[in-house]
Structure formats: structure tokens, C-alpha cells
Amino acid sequence: MSKKKILITWPLPEAAMARARESYDVIAHGDDPKITIDEMIETAKSVDALLITLNEKCRKEVIDRIPENIKCISTYSIGFDHIDLDACKARGIKVGNAPHGVTVATAEIAMLLLLGSARRAGEGEKMIRTRSWPGWQPLQLVGQRLDNKTLGIYGFGKIGQALAQRARGFDMNVHYYDIYRAKPEVEAKYNATYHDSLDSLLKVSQFFSINAPSTPETRYFFNKETIEKLPQGAIVVNTARGDLVKDDDVIAALKSGRLAYAGFDVFAGEPNINEGYYDLPNTFLFPHLGSAAIEARNQMGFEALDNIDAFFAGKDMPFKLA
Numbered sequence: 001m002s003k004k005k006i007l008i009t010w011p012l013p014e015a016a017m018a019r020a021r022e023s024y025d026v027i028a029h030g031d032d033p034k035i036t037i038d039e040m041i042e043t044a045k046s047v048d049a050l051l052i053t054l055n056e057k058c059r060k061e062v063i064d065r066i067p068e069n070i071k072c073i074s075t076y077s078i079g080f081d082h083i084d085l086d087a088c089k090a091r092g093i094k095v096g097n098a099p100h101g102v103t104v105a106t107a108e109i110a111m112l113l114l115l116g117s118a119r120r121a122g123e124g125e126k127m128i129r130t131r132s133w134p135g136w137q138p139l140q141l142v143g144q145r146l147d148n149k150t151l152g153i154y155g156f157g158k159i160g161q162a163l164a165q166r167a168r169g170f171d172m173n174v175h176y177y178d179i180y181r182a183k184p185e186v187e188a189k190y191n192a193t194y195h196d197s198l199d200s201l202l203k204v205s206q207f208f209s210i211n212a213p214s215t216p217e218t219r220y221f222f223n224k225e226t227i228e229k230l231p232q233g234a235i236v237v238n239t240a241r242g243d244l245v246k247d248d249d250v251i252a253a254l255k256s257g258r259l260a261y262a263g264f265d266v267f268a269g270e271p272n273i274n275e276g277y278y279d280l281p282n283t284f285l286f287p288h289l290g291s292a293a294i295e296a297r298n299q300m301g302f303e304a305l306d307n308i309d310a311f312f313a314g315k316d317m318p319f320k321l322a
């Protein structure tokens with residue numbers, strides 16, 4: 001029997017590509033230049049399934065242009081804010097994501113952002129690289145320790161909990177808000193204190209980590225009003241999605257000192273980030289590195305392929321979204 005054909009919109013790590021080639025006739029788009037939506041739709045005419053990334057924004061108008069032969073889309077990400085699931089459902093397209101491989105890697109990056117923001121690591125690195133280090137000084141780049149500080153986690157899912165575990169290792173007090181309260185054994189595991197409202201969490205959060213998905217409810221929730229509820233000089237880190245924060249409000253608060261520091265891995269409109277961030281010293285900024293660990297990227301590939309395998313076997317996708 002001839003192999004099914006799949007389009008992989010960006011080359012993946014070799015372990016995932018090898019597994020894909022074993023089962024499928026694979027068309028993999030090169031990474032330079034980036035695949036355009038038009039190219040994706042054109043190639044989709046001659047394949048049986050799409051394995052996409054978060055770069056391919058599959059809004060309704062794009063899904064409506066996907067050829068009829070495509071009934072399976074699997075995304076190489078847990079986040080699915082780039083896919084209009086209702087439009088997919090309306091077209092009878094099954095959709096799955098890759099939810100587990102990213103967890104530890106992204107929690108590590110959140111921890112790195114917390115530590116690097118508190119200890120001004122980016123500023124120190126810049127001083128060395130720009131050959132402007134005058135030598136050790138008592139008041140040079142003085143930050144603060146993490147121990148005994150309160151970390152508020154907004155969105156206590158897989159990454160939020162993995163971050164809690166790491167923060168406990170740094171002797172932080174873990175507090176959280178989520179739409180659903182975690183089970184008692186989960187709270188006990190991380191010694192985590194639940195808040196029944198975001199406002200209540202904000203009030204105690206000397207450090208605040210954003211770990212909820214991008215949804216109509218969470219979009220721009222971190223804004224002037226929210227910032228005003230944090231303790232003076234709080235530090236915020238975001239490894240979720242850029243559109244959860246209102247950039248202009250964050251930038252104004254960083255300039256005034258209302259927020260001491262922001263450590264961000266994700267930005268609205270990536271890679272074109274708000275110009276205001278570039279010259280602010282009190283930021284520690286990464287280019288969406290959360291899942292960029294080989295263990296994560298391999299597992300993401302396997303999970304995305306598990307969905308496609310299940311689809312062709314006539315079964316429910318293991319990581320089904322629609």
C-alpha cells in the first residue's frame with residue numbers, strides 16, 4: 001500500500017523527521033524562506049494531512065481556503081491560539097496538538113526568567129559584551145534574592161505546576177490562581193496557596209508568572225489596572241503568549257518603576273515586538289525559547305505524529321482539540 005502524504009511546514013528535529021518518513025511520504029518545507037500561507041494551501045492540495053507550527057496562523061479565512069482533501073491538522077505546539085477550531089469543526093477537519101513535551105523545558109525558561117530578572121543577568125551580560133564593565137563595585141547591578149519571596153502563578157496547569165516545583169527549590173512561597181482549584185494533593189505537593197480571584201493573587205505577588213493560554217478571556221488581562229494591584233516593584237515573567245499582556249501598559253510601568261522588571265519569552269506580533277522594549281534596561285527578553293530543548297522538540301514531534309497516526313487509523317487523536 002502506498003504511503004500517505006503529509007506536509008510538515010518546517011523541518012523538525014531528525015528523530016521526529018525519521019519517524020515521519022518511516023510512516024509517510026513527507027514533504028518538508030525548508031526553513032528559509034519561511035513557508036507562506038499561500039504555499040501551505042497550494043501544497044495541501046497534494047497531501048493527506050498537515051503538520052503545522054504556531055507560525056502558520058490558521059484563522060477562519062485560511063481554514064476556509066484549505067482544500068477539501070485535508071481533514072487532519074496536527075500542530076507542533078500545545079498552544080492553539082493560531083488555529084480557529086470552530087472553522088475547522090465546520091469544515092470537518094480534525095485537529096490535535098502536542099501538549100506534554102513542552103512542560104519541563106518551558107518551566108525551566110520561566111525559572112530562568114525569574115532568576116535572571118531578579119539578579120539582572122541580562123544587564124550584566126550586556127556590560128561584558130559591550131566591554132563596559134568597570135570592575136566589581138558594591139552598588140553595581142544589585143538585584144534581589146528569590147528565597148522567601150512570594151511567586152504568584154496565573155494558570156496552574158502543566159507548566160504552572162512544573163514552575164511551582166522549581167520555585168520551591170529556590171525556597172519561594174508559591175501562590176496561584178486558576179479557573180479551577182487544583183486537587184488537595186497537588187496543592188500539598190507544591191505547598192501552593194490557592195486564591196479564588198486574580199485580584200487576591202496579584203496583591204501578594206512580589207513575582208508574578210503568566211502561565212495561562214491565550215483565550216478571549218485572558219487576552220490583555222495584564223494591563224495598567226492589573227499592574228496597579230501588584231506590590232510596588234513587582235517582577236513579572238511571561239512564557240505563555242504575548243497577547244496576554246498590554247505592552248504599552250507594561251512599558252509605562254517599567255519606566256515609572258511601578259514594575260521593577262519584566263522577563264518575557266513571548267510577544268504579541270512575534271518576531272516584531274513592541275519597539276518600547278528594546279531600550280528598557282529592566283527587561284530580560286528571550287526569543288520564544290520555552291520549548292527549545294531537544295528533549296521537548298523531539299517529544300513535540302512524536303505527539304504531533306501520534307495525532308496523525310491515529311487519524312489515518314480511523315481513531316480519535318490522542319491529543320484531540322477538534
Ligand SMILES: NC(=O)C1=CN([C@@H]2O[C@H](COP(=O)(O)OP(=O)(O)OC[C@H]3O[C@@H](n4cnc5c(N)ncnc54)[C@H](OP(=O)(O)O)[C@@H]3O)[C@@H](O)[C@H]2O)C=CC1
Pocket residue numbers: 078079080099102103106154155156157158159160177178179180211212213214215217218239240241265266288289290291292
Ligand atoms: N514559551 C513557550 O515556548 C511555550 C509557551 N506555552 C504557552 O503556555 C501555555 C500554558 O501551557 P500549559 O501549562 O502546558 O497548559 P495547561 O493547559 O496545562 O495549563 C494552563 C492552565 O491555565 C488555566 N486557565 C485557562 N484559562 C484561565 C483563566 N482565564 N484564568 C486562569 N487560568 C486559566 C487552565 O485551566 P483549564 O485547564 O481549566 O482550562 C490550565 O490550568 C500554553 O497555552 C502556551 O500558550 C506552552 C509551551 C511553550
Ligand SMILES: O=C(O)C(=O)CO
Pocket residue numbers: 054076077078079080102288289290291292
Ligand atoms: O507549544 C507551544 O505552544 C509553544 O509555544 C512552543 O514553544
